[in-house]
Amino acid sequence: SKASYKWQRVLLKVSGEALAGDGSQNIDPKITMAIAREVASVTRLGIEVALVVGGGNIFRGSSWAGSSGLDRSSADYIGMLATVMNAIFLQATMESIGIPTRVQTAFRMSEVAEPYIRRRAVRHLEKGRVVIFAAGTGNPFFTTDTAAALRCAEINAEVVLKATNVDGVYDDDPKRNPQARLHDTLTYHEVTSKDLSVMDMTAITLCQENNIPVVVFNLNKPGNIEKAIKGERVGTLIGA
Ligand code: UDP
Numbered sequence: 001s002k003a004s005y006k007w008q009r010v011l012l013k014v015s016g017e018a019l020a021g022d023g024s025q026n027i028d029p030k031i032t033m034a035i036a037r038e039v040a041s042v043t044r045l046g047i048e049v050a051l052v053v054g055g056g057n058i059f060r061g062s063s064w065a066g067s068s069g070l071d072r073s074s075a076d077y078i079g080m081l082a083t084v085m086n087a088i089f090l091q092a093t094m095e096s097i098g099i100p101t102r103v104q105t106a107f108r109m110s111e112v113a114e115p116y117i118r119r120r121a122v123r124h125l126e127k128g129r130v131v132i133f134a135a136g137t138g139n140p141f142f143t144t145d146t147a148a149a150l151r152c153a154e155i156n157a158e159v160v161l162k163a164t165n166v167d168g169v170y171d172d173d174p175k176r177n178p179q180a181r182l183h184d185t186l187t188y189h190e191v192t193s194k195d196l197s198v199m200d201m202t203a204i205t206l207c208q209e210n211n212i213p214v215v216v217f218n219l220n221k222p223g224n225i226e227k228a229i230k231g232e233r234v235g236t237l238i239g240a
Contacts, residue, residue, distance in 0.1 A: 005088045006231020009048040009125060011152035012039070013145065013162045014184040016057035018219050019086055026057045029087065030217075032093040038225035039130060040099050045227055050127040050157060052148040053090060055082030059073070061140065070183075076140030083144060084109065087134035100129040106138030118154050125155065145203035153210045160212055161228045162199065163219035168236030169198050186238045198238065 014035060021028035034133070039049050048129045061076035095099040102124050113134065114120070115158035121131045136147040152160050169191075172180040188208035191198050198204060198216055206212050217228050217235030227234045 003045055005045065005049060007158045007229065009050070009155070009157045009194075010163045010229050011052065011148055011155070011157040011160050012053045012225070013048050013148035013160055013230065014054065014086075014090075014219065015144070015162075015240075016044055016054040016060075016086055018163055018165055019053075019089075020057040021220075022083070027089055027220040032090055033097075033132065034100065034222070035118065035219070035225060036092065036097050038092045038223070038229075039094065040097055041226055043099060043128060043130060043213045046128075048128075048157075049229065050121065050125060050151065050155060051090065051130065052136075052144055053083055053086045053132060053134060054144040055079050055086060055136075058082035058085060067210070070237075076142075080138070080140075083136055084112065084134045084150075087132045090236040091132055094130060101131045101132060101201055102129055102136055106133070106135035109135075122155050143200050143203060143238050144186075144204060145199040148204040149199075149210075149212060152212050153206070157240040158213075159231075160207060160214045162214060162216045163225060163228070164216060165218065165220060166216075167218045167221075168195055169238070183236045184233075185212075186236060187240060188238060191238055198236075204238075207238075211240065213237060 019027050021031045028175050059079045059082040061079035065072040065075040084230050091101045091103050105113045113152040125132045133151050136144045146161050169183045170180040174180040191204055215228050216217050
């Protein structure tokens with residue numbers, strides 16, 4: 001029964017880059033299907049799953065701003081639209097294997113998805129639907145990590161599960177330093193004071209202020225998403 005798992009309601013953050021895998025396309029359907037399958041198996045256990053999806057595989061505002069006269073806000077709106085593409089792809093994948101899914105966007109695109117309505121999102125979760133939050137926070141100058149922290153707090157989810165392409169948080173860059181060690185746990189303070197690249201400052205401090213634990217884990221290892229959602233030890237756990 002669901003009472004035997006650590007979390008009852010989770011916020012799963014999937015970055016855009018994780019969706020791309022190492023293929024040549026923006027989205028690797030093997031990855032979206034793997035996510036859908038693992039999410040399906042935990043929703044069957046009664047655990048409620050909300051998702052925030054990034055857009056970095058398609059467009060990242062900060063790396064385009066400034067070029068060819070593109071101001072930061074315009075660039076960020078394009079980035080937010082990119083997250084909607086990923087959300088619809090994920091929704092279609094999930095529904096293809098029978099998981100009822102709703103996409104809610106932070107700004108209106110009512111022909112495509114529901115607008116974000118907090119109470120409605122919670123109702124969907126209670127009915128066993130997966131809710132995918134798209135378009136980030138709806139504001140330029142923010143990130144989808146911040147959207148994940150914000151939505152997590154709003155819907156009273158218990159944890160942000162940040163699915164990435166690395167095993168967790170290391171004490172050094174594992175690509176450059178083969179001796180780099182993986183942290184099992186970290187405090188919010190360690191993350192912010194050592195400037196560890198886990199999430200941006202806005203996102204991590206929002207988690208800290210609301211006592212939301214964050215689990216950073218590798219989504220490319222089969223079974224990891226399921227483990228993280230069930231609250232089994234995986235990756236790095238950040239908390240008080
Ligand atoms: N973005 C934004 N406000 C938000 C969330 C996202 O402006 O609240 C824009 C921003 O340009 C960002 C892009 O959307 O670069 C894609 O999101 P993000 O970089 O967070 O995606 P991820 O790194 O998770 O793939």
